[in-house]
Amino acid sequence: METSVQLEQTGPRSKDHGRDLAIEGGKQFQRFKRLNRVLHIIMIISFMSLALTGMTLKFSYTGWAVFLSRLFGGFESAGYIHRVAAVFMIGIFIVHIVDLVRMKRQLYGTWRALLFGPDSMLFNKKDLHDLVGNIKWFLGKGPRPQYGRWTYWEKFDYFAVFWGIAIIGSTGLMLWFPEFFTQLIPGWFINVATIIHSDEALLAVGFIFTVHFFNTHLRPEKFPMDIVIFTGQMSLEELKRDKPAEHDALVKSGRLEENLLDPYPPIVIRAVRIFGWCALALGFSIVIWIIYAMLFAYR
Ligand code: HEM
Numbered sequence: 001m002e003t004s005v006q007l008e009q010t011g012p013r014s015k016d017h018g019r020d021l022a023i024e025g026g027k028q029f030q031r032f033k034r035l036n037r038v039l040h041i042i043m044i045i046s047f048m049s050l051a052l053t054g055m056t057l058k059f060s061y062t063g064w065a066v067f068l069s070r071l072f073g074g075f076e077s078a079g080y081i082h083r084v085a086a087v088f089m090i091g092i093f094i095v096h097i098v099d100l101v102r103m104k105r106q107l108y109g110t111w112r113a114l115l116f117g118p119d120s121m122l123f124n125k126k127d128l129h130d131l132v133g134n135i136k137w138f139l140g141k142g143p144r145p146q147y148g149r150w151t152y153w154e155k156f157d158y159f160a161v162f163w164g165i166a167i168i169g170s171t172g173l174m175l176w177f178p179e180f181f182t183q184l185i186p187g188w189f190i191n192v193a194t195i196i197h198s199d200e201a202l203l204a205v206g207f208i209f210t211v212h213f214f215n216t217h218l219r220p221e222k223f224p225m226d227i228v229i230f231t232g233q234m235s236l237e238e239l240k241r242d243k244p245a246e247h248d249a250l251v252k253s254g255r256l257e258e259n260l261l262d263p264y265p266p267i268v269i270r271a272v273r274i275f276g277w278c279a280l281a282l283g284f285s286i287v288i289w290i291i292y293a294m295l296f297a298y299r
Contacts, residue, residue: 028231029233032232040229043161045088047208048282050085050086053081055205055286064292086169130147148243151243154215174190175190208283209287210287213283221241227269230276233264
């Protein structure tokens with residue numbers, strides 16, 4: 001297969017000899033389909049809104065929260081904005097589950113193939129090997145692991161958000177509709193739900209704006225920002241370097257070509273970067289605010 005042969009030449013040598021035609025033509029590899037990119041953008045906006053309004057309610061006794069509450073139109077309307085953003089977050093969670101069911105039907109045939117195939121988000125033995133291999137690589141005692149479609153830290157981030165939404169969302173609904181839920185659960189559980197919601201929210205914000213940001217944007221290969229979740233595209237060189245096992249499997253099966261696209265014009269990339277910088281700056285600011293509130297103002 002022509003492209004496969006050419007792709008074999010995309011290693012470091014290709015800088016001097018026989019550059020890949022796809023690379024010369026500027027072709028990009030499509031990593032994320034449009035639906036997942038749209039869902040992630042809605043998630044960023046709803047999560048930021050939930051974090052800002054939620055923290056404003058939680059730390060309402062701090063000067064910062066009073067300042068922010070004025071921007072939101074008061075503490076009561078911060079609560080309303082929180083609920084509207086929550087509807088979007090629950091919405092994208094449901095769309096994602098429906099999409100998984102659709103993928104199972106149309107692409108994989110069985111749940112077994114979807115959940116235990118090579119592109120699954122579930123942890124498997126290879127992840128354990130990759131983790132050990134990565135630690136060795138950090139210490140200079142081995143090569144970088146041959147990562148596939150999802151690295152173990154990407155799977156970890158995915159499940160942190162998956163269960164996070166399930167727990168924060170279900171307890172949030174209990175706080176929103178206590179009359180309905182107390183027909184099913186004892187009244188004291190609403191107090192427990194408040195603690196779970198509030199503390200899990202703190203954990204989620206702390207995790208996303210530190211660990212997730214580091215994993216995705218701040219490690220040396222990606223610094224200062226990886227925009228693949230917005231454009232859905234990465235270069236073939238990046239694919240070969242970051243996900244060699246996925247690259248090799250695509251070349252072997254002859255499916256690489258069908259996943260190649262033309263890049264976006266520079267103006268789109270610039271707009272995406274501006275959005276990304278705003279999200280990063282806001283995220284880091286919220287973390288600093290939480291640390292400040294916990295250390296100096298927590299009641
Ligand atoms: C996704 C579904 C969610 C729903 C249905 C939901 C719902 C609620 C409701 C009804 C309240 C009470 C608001 C009030 O008193 O006016 C609340 C409080 C709060 N929410 Fe959410 N929320 C959700 C997600 C989130 C997320 C993702 C975060 C943070 C990232 C968050 C952080 C908070 C915080 C910190 C509070 C204040 C708790 C306290 O007073 O200690 N929520 N939420």
